[in-house]
Amino acid sequence: MSARVAVLVFPGTNSEDETVRALQAAGLDAALVHWSEPEALARFDAYVLPGGFAYEDRIRAGAVAAHDALMDPVIEAAEAGKFVLGICNGAQMLAEAGLVPGTGPLRRPTAAFAPNASGRFHSVHVHVRLAVEPARVPILGGIAAGTVLPAWASHGDGRLAAPAGELERMARDGHVAFVYADREGRRVPSPSGSALDAAALVNRGGNVLAIMPHPERDAWTFQHLDRTRDRASMLAPSGGATFFRHFARALAGRAA
């Protein structure tokens, strides 16, 4: 039986459908759970917080959602070791909830995905490279060292920010799961001005991952910049699908 994955929907979430499709294409039983039904979350094996602008990014990106009742069972599950993945706005929520890097009390953030250094919203195609040992990210089961993935960075608040000591700790303790890279995996500056060129953070246990660029927006060839016009090729999986296949493999490993 496929693992059951809840894709959370807050008012203002906008990437839930493509996230569900990417998860289903990876063989997972994915379903939407809206903010008014937190009691529905208990029956799921894992949780994905998709992109968008939950609560219109009021106060700070991800801040209101991080305190929403829908996050209570997610935080509890993360603490119990269940897999929790946040993409873009979902990543901002995980930082605001204190789940990544997870070096402080819950809901007392020690890091943030802050407004881009440029002060502007960016939507650019990027590559990200796994920057930690694969064993550090059990949430991406079987991912190879140095894996490079394509994705779309599409955010106004994607700049990792934290006090200098906290950044040192994140670098030292392997919390920066992915960095921005070129197609060959060479590290490049982030379009947002992110500290450590960080594209994703992982918690200490490796079961909570917050990634800013969207792998689900590069999960099929038709979403690719250099797509072909051939119909069959356009519907073939592309690099971002790899990300979700590893997530599915991690869940299958737990079920086995």
Added chain:
Amino acid sequence: MTTRAFAVALTIPDNEAFTATETLARLGLGVGRTARADIWLFDVDDPEADALRERIASIETIFNPNKHRLVERPSAAPEPGEVWIAARDEAPATLVGGRAIPGVRAIRRRTGWHLFDHDGRDVPAATLERAVETFLCNPAFQEAIR
């Protein structure tokens, strides 16, 4: 050089302030109402320059007379019951809305939050402090000015 402070607040319902009130209530704080304002700080050569207010009021990215109120504050510090949230790494700007203002050397922006209890009084200092720590400020990249 002197710093002059201006507050720009909505005269129409402020959904962001409403959401803040709701979230603070969920956190168990006794907050009945929240008022939010954009605080603009201008470092100026001539503190008596009368034209500054009119110039600010003419910059539509700061002030829209159809939905905003513009008030000059008596000092460049928060009022009692209020906290200002600022980005830690904010570099003072010299342009606002793409324009320079004659006599203005630097411009900084904060978000002012004023919390009231259910009787309309300023919340106690301890409540304001807890609101800052639990919600209004992310110390990873922001600072609270009291």
